[in-house]
Amino acid sequence: MIKKTLRVVVERVVQLWDDLTESTDAGLLGVARFFGLIYGPIDRSLPIDEAFKKALRYRLAAHVGWRQMFGGITYLLFMVLVVTGVLLAFYYRPSVEEAYPSIQHIVSEVSFGWLIRDTHVWAANLLVIAVLAHMARVFFEAAYKPPRETNWLIGLLLLFVVLAFGSTGYLLPWDQWAYWTVTEVLDAISAVPLLGAMLADALAGDVIVSGATLSRFFSLHVIVLPWIAFALLIYHFTLVRRRGIAPPASSEVEDSPNWRLSTAWTAEEHVEEGGTPFFPNHMLRLLMVTVLVLAVLTTLAALFPRPVGDLADPYTIPDELVSTWVPVDVSLALVRFLGAWGFTLFTLFALVLALLPLFDRRLERRPRQRPVATTLGLAFLVAFALAWFVGRRLRSVPPTTRPQPEIIGQLPTLDPPFLGLAEGRSNELAPSGVDAFKTREP
Amino acid sequence: MVIAVVLYGTQICVPQPALGQTPQVMRADTTYGCLMCHAEKRRSFSTGIHSDRGIQCDDCHGGNPEAFEVPAAHQGRFLGDPTKLETVQLCSSCHSDADQMRQFGLPTGQLAEFRTSRHGQLLLEESSIDAPTCTDCHDAHTILPPEDARSNVYPTNIPGTCARCHQDGDLMARYGMATDQFAEYRHSAHGVGLFDRLNFAAPTCMGCHGSHAALPPGVTEVVNVCDRCHALVGRAYAQGPHGVPSSEDGLPGCLACHSNHGTERVAPDGISAQCTNCHEPDSPAALVGIELQEGVVQASQDLDAAEHAIDELLLAGVQVVEARFRYQSALTSYSQMALVQHSLDLETLDDLAREVRSNSELVRARAEVRAEARWEHKLFLVPVWFLALATVALAWFKMRDIGHW
Numbered sequence: 001m002i003k004k005t006l007r008v009v010v011e012r013v014v015q016l017w018d019d020l021t022e023s024t025d026a027g028l029l030g031v032a033r034f035f036g037l038i039y040g041p042i043d044r045s046l047p048i049d050e051a052f053k054k055a056l057r058y059r060l061a062a063h064v065g066w067r068q069m070f071g072g073i074t075y076l077l078f079m080v081l082v083v084t085g086v087l088l089a090f091y092y093r094p095s096v097e098e099a100y101p102s103i104q105h106i107v108s109e110v111s112f113g114w115l116i117r118d119t120h121v122w123a124a125n126l127l128v129i130a131v132l133a134h135m136a137r138v139f140f141e142a143a144y145k146p147p148r149e150t151n152w153l154i155g156l157l158l159l160f161v162v163l164a165f166g167s168t169g170y171l172l173p174w175d176q177w178a179y180w181t182v183t184e185v186l187d188a189i190s191a192v193p194l195l196g197a198m199l200a201d202a203l204a205g206d207v208i209v210s211g212a213t214l215s216r217f218f219s220l221h222v223i224v225l226p227w228i229a230f231a232l233l234i235y236h237f238t239l240v241r242r243r244g245i246a247p248p249a250s251s252e253v254e255d256s257p258n259w260r261l262s263t264a265w266t267a268e269e270h271v272e273e274g275g276t277p278f279f280p281n282h283m284l285r286l287l288m289v290t291v292l293v294l295a296v297l298t299t300l301a302a303l304f305p306r307p308v309g310d311l312a313d314p315y316t317i318p319d320e321l322v323s324t325w326v327p328v329d330v331s332l333a334l335v336r337f338l339g340a341w342g343f344t345l346f347t348l349f350a351l352v353l354a355l356l357p358l359f360d361r362r363l364e365r366r367p368r369q370r371p372v373a374t375t376l377g378l379a380f381l382v383a384f385a386l387a388w389f390v391g392r393r394l395r396s397v398p399p400t401t402r403p404q405p406e407i408i409g410q411l412p413t414l415d416p417p418f419l420g421l422a423e424g425r426s427n428e429l430a431p432s433g434v435d436a437f438k439t440r441e442p
Numbered sequence: 443m444v445i446a447v448v449l450y451g452t453q454i455c456v457p458q459p460a461l462g463q464t465p466q467v468m469r470a471d472t473t474y475g476c477l478m479c480h481a482e483k484r485r486s487f488s489t490g491i492h493s494d495r496g497i498q499c500d501d502c503h504g505g506n507p508e509a510f511e512v513p514a515a516h517q518g519r520f521l522g523d524p525t526k527l528e529t530v531q532l533c534s535s536c537h538s539d540a541d542q543m544r545q546f547g548l549p550t551g552q553l554a555e556f557r558t559s560r561h562g563q564l565l566l567e568e569s570s571i572d573a574p575t576c577t578d579c580h581d582a583h584t585i586l587p588p589e590d591a592r593s594n595v596y597p598t599n600i601p602g603t604c605a606r607c608h609q610d611g612d613l614m615a616r617y618g619m620a621t622d623q624f625a626e627y628r629h630s631a632h633g634v635g636l637f638d639r640l641n642f643a644a645p646t647c648m649g650c651h652g653s654h655a656a657l658p659p660g661v662t663e664v665v666n667v668c669d670r671c672h673a674l675v676g677r678a679y680a681q682g683p684h685g686v687p688s689s690e691d692g693l694p695g696c697l698a699c700h701s702n703h704g705t706e707r708v709a710p711d712g713i714s715a716q717c718t719n720c721h722e723p724d725s726p727a728a729l730v731g732i733e734l735q736e737g738v739v740q741a742s743q744d745l746d747a748a749e750h751a752i753d754e755l756l757l758a759g760v761q762v763v764e765a766r767f768r769y770q771s772a773l774t775s776y777s778q779m780a781l782v783q784h785s786l787d788l789e790t791l792d793d794l795a796r797e798v799r800s801n802s803e804l805v806r807a808r809a810e811v812r813a814e815a816r817w818e819h820k821l822f823l824v825p826v827w828f829l830a831l832a833t834v835a836l837a838w839f840k841m842r843d844i845g846h847w
Contacts, residue, residue: 107759108812114759114819281844284837291837295830302819308759 056279063248064275064282067141069289070134071240076290077127078229080297081165084120085222092172094218096211099174100311107308118301121324124166126297128326131162132384139377142365143246144357151239152357154232159354161229166325168221171214175309176318181328182217183209184321188340208314249365329391330384336394346383353380475507475515476500487583489592495546502532526565526575530556533576552576555655562654572613579603595653598636600646601627623647626703645671662688664695674781682785710738713783734783737791741776741798748772748802751809758812765805772801 091110093102106113135155138144144152171182186209190200205212276282306324323329334343353376360373367374476499477484487493500507504519516522524532534553536542543550556562564573579594586593594603605624607613614621627633627647635644650667651657659667665688669676679685679696688695699708699716708716717731748769755762775797782790 101761104759104761108761115822280840284841288834288837291830291833295826298826299823302823305758305819307757310756 056277056283058278059275060278060282061245061247061275064245066285067137068245069285070130070137072286073289073293074127074130074134075233076293077123077130077297078233080123080294081120081127082226084116084123087116088120089222094172094214096174096214096312099172099214100308103173103175103308107305114305115298115301118305119297121306122297122300122304124169125326126293126300127162128166131159132381135159136377136381138246139353139357140367140374141246141249142360142367142370142373145363145365146361148239148243148246149357149361151236151243154236154239156354158229158232158236161225161232163327165221165225165229166327168217168225170325170328171209171217172221173306173308174214174312176312176316177309177322177324179209179312179314180318181321181323182213210314246365249367323391323394326388329394330387331391332394333387333391337390346387350380353377474498475509476503476505478510479512479515483583486581490581490583490585491587492585526571526573527569529575529577529582530565552654555652559652559654559656561656572616574607578607597642597646598640600648601633601636604647623703626701630703630705631707632705643671661692661694662690664697665689668696675784678781678783678785678787682787684786710742711735713738730786730788733788734786734791737788737795738779738783741779741795744799744802745769745772745776748805751806754809755812758816760808760812765808768801768804772798772805775801 088106091102091106091113093099103117106117108114110116138152138155167182167185171178186200186204189203190197192199203213203216204210205216307322309322310318323332331343334346338346356373356376360370364370480499483499487499498507499505502521502524504521505516506514506518509515509517521528521532530553537548538550538553540550557566561573564570565575581594584592586596588595588597590596591598593599601624608619608623609621611621628637632644632646632649635641636646648656649671650659665676665679665685680689684693684695687693698719700706713735714728714731717728721727721731748765752762752765752769755765775794779791779794779798782794
């Protein structure tokens with residue numbers, strides 16, 4: 001009986017495997033196609049299969065190598081943020097009452113919640129570094145020069161989106177550090193002439209950082225910014241594909257301006273004969289980098305979790321603000337040592353540097369032949385790294401002391417009967433001996 | 443609009459008393475003779491409560507306020523500047539009269555109390571001018587109720603009022619008294635409570651010495667004085683071996699460990715040192731002190747550990763509602779220890795210390811579980827890196843195979 005059943009099962013499995021191998025070409029693609037997961041029985045008119053093969057066969061120019069990996073790392077980190085962000089949103093609750101407890105629930109009770117949360121925090125940090133490294137590579141190799149100047153601008157917009165993501169996400173834990181850092185940032189924004197106050201009001205939605213602010217930041221963080229980011233990313237990648245990856249630095253005009261002809265899906269690629277194929281050569285490179293970045297992320301998350309501060313309290317200024325994001329570290333150091341003007345000048349310097357490609361339209365692309373741009377770029381990177389290092393060492397600072405409302409004069413006058421007449425100072429209101437011990441002296 | 447303006451205009455034409463000024467009962471300057479010469483007294487008297495009640499200069503000083511000439515004004519039943527003794531008689535002529543004081547709800551026993559006080563004895567029996575009279579504490583003209591913050595007898599002003607004389611070295615030397623009471627009081631638990639925390643339930647000088655009947659408590663009375671506020675401690679103390687000797691045989695009572703004006707809180711690690719103030723260092727009593735101190739110190743450390751554990755848990759993002767509840771339970775037991783230690787009941791102390799410990803341990807256990815979880819998070823990195831490095835190695839070999847590097 002058992003033997004018979006076993007034989008039937010084995011026959012069935014062999015039959016299934018034969019069907020699989022006969023109906024399609026063997027391999028993973030075949031299996032996927034058999035089950036209709038990719039192009040197959042669903043719609044035979046769309047050449048998805050072909051497109052996929054073409055994408056794998058796509059050849060990149062021979063000069064493309066390890067230096068170009070920072071863009072890939074940036075995208076990888078962005079996707080890590082998307083995935084961990086969605087997972088966090090399963091448990092996170094964006095309200096004043098529930099935000100903080102839900103964070104506590106995520107990090108201490110949800111299984112692997114700590115990993116998801118701290119990976120999200122660290123990915124946000126590494127993302128800023130990866131973006132800067134990517135921009136530095138493009139800047140020093142002058143890869144932003146025609147015909148790729150549009151993509152530099154798209155990249156700049158993406159940088160602002162990244163900063164907006166971090167700034168809005170910073171408030172969501174709703175602890176004292178988050179609350180007061182955001183309060184200081186909004187104060188700083190409202191100090192900017194003309195539009196500052198209006199913008200800060202619109203962002204906060206209230207006279208102080210409150211539940212209204214939390215709702216706004218949350219919806220910006222998980223609804224508005226992701227759509228903007230995806231739209232910009234699609235544009236960014238399309239332009240990379242159409243214009244090709246910039247050739248090595250030289251002073252010559254590109255000899256093969258394939259960007260003029262190539263389109264993503266229809267035209268033949270121009271680098272069929274030269275360069276190296278994406279699969280498996282670049283795919284292996286990507287695999288190595290991806291695995292290493294994920295391992296580093298996990299390590300940072302496990303070894304240096306972001307602590308949970310005290311619950312946000314608008315009535316108590318905390319003794320210290322612990323910074324948990326690279327741009328905050330940098331700003332801390334700049335504001336502390338160079339003052340508000342130093343911070344403003346540094347930001348202007350960064351902006352000028354970012355917009356430099358719009359004016360620098362010579363064809364020369366060798367770093368040594370572009371001393372001004374190279375020096376400015378290096379100076380910025382060194383200053384940024386230095387400020388980051390210093391800010392990381394500062395790590396925690398007391399919030400700015402702002403003038404406190406005069407409350408002493410407004411204290412309600414004590415009820416005279418409480419004091420008792422000179423004669424009547426009996427023990428009726430005297431404390432019991434326990435009171436002295438209830439509040440333990442520090 | 444026009445009507446409004448007209449109404450407003452008619453309003454400002456009508457003389458109205460300025461806001462915040464209570465109408466003065468004192469007659470106008472020009473008709474009230476005393477003020478023609480004693481104008482400087484007008485302001486000080488008019489801010490006091492007697493002025494509000496319609497009392498006039500001549501009610502205390504006599505004379506004729508209607509007169510415009512000095513001799514005419516100062517004639518008849520004229521008191522002028524009363525002596526200290528006369529002042530007591532003058533004040534008590536109204537303040538000891540129950541019929542007059544009833545309407546204000548004021549007690550009438552001040553004079554009787556004053557007679558029993560050291561101040562009263564000096565003044566009334568020995569006719570010493572060193573002794574204070576009513577006006578030395580209450581001021582002669584600006585007499586304010588004790589709930590008025592400007593009053594000399596407002597709680598936070600009382601220590602200063604007493605110190606005016608009791609810090610006077612020459613004056614105190616005549617009676618063999620120290621002058622450091624105020625300095626000691628200022629830094630005592632009571633002084634800090636009154637001045638720094640504005641806790642008006644904290645006793646001023648009057649709280650222990652009385653006001654009009656001011657006297658240092660007798661040795662056997664000390665426990666009763668402290669007991670008026672520290673009732674539970676007093677009860678525990680009375681039940682212990684020190685209780686009866688203090689109230690009957692004249693042992694120093696509370697002051698033996700806590701001093702008088704300095705009222706110091708004895709730190710947990712300073713308990714046994716207090717015992718040797720009176721007992722021989724190796725006596726059984728001193729050993730009880732050491733045992734007691736060990737219990738309290740241990741409980742204090744347990745509490746500290748629990749507090750630290752809660753901080754750790756909070757930083758790790760753990761909800762600490764239950765841990766805080768446990769900590770509060772431990773704190774309650776610890777507070778009870780502070781009471782029970784006055785009875786030297788080591789058995790009960792031991793039970794309480796155990797309660798502190800068990801509750802603190804529960805909090806610490808939670809923190810330890812959390813610390814273990816942190817360790818597990820780190821262990822999690824071992825398979826992660828093993829897989830990562832293996833993948834990188836495989837990819838590297840493959841890349842070398844296809845000759846692409």
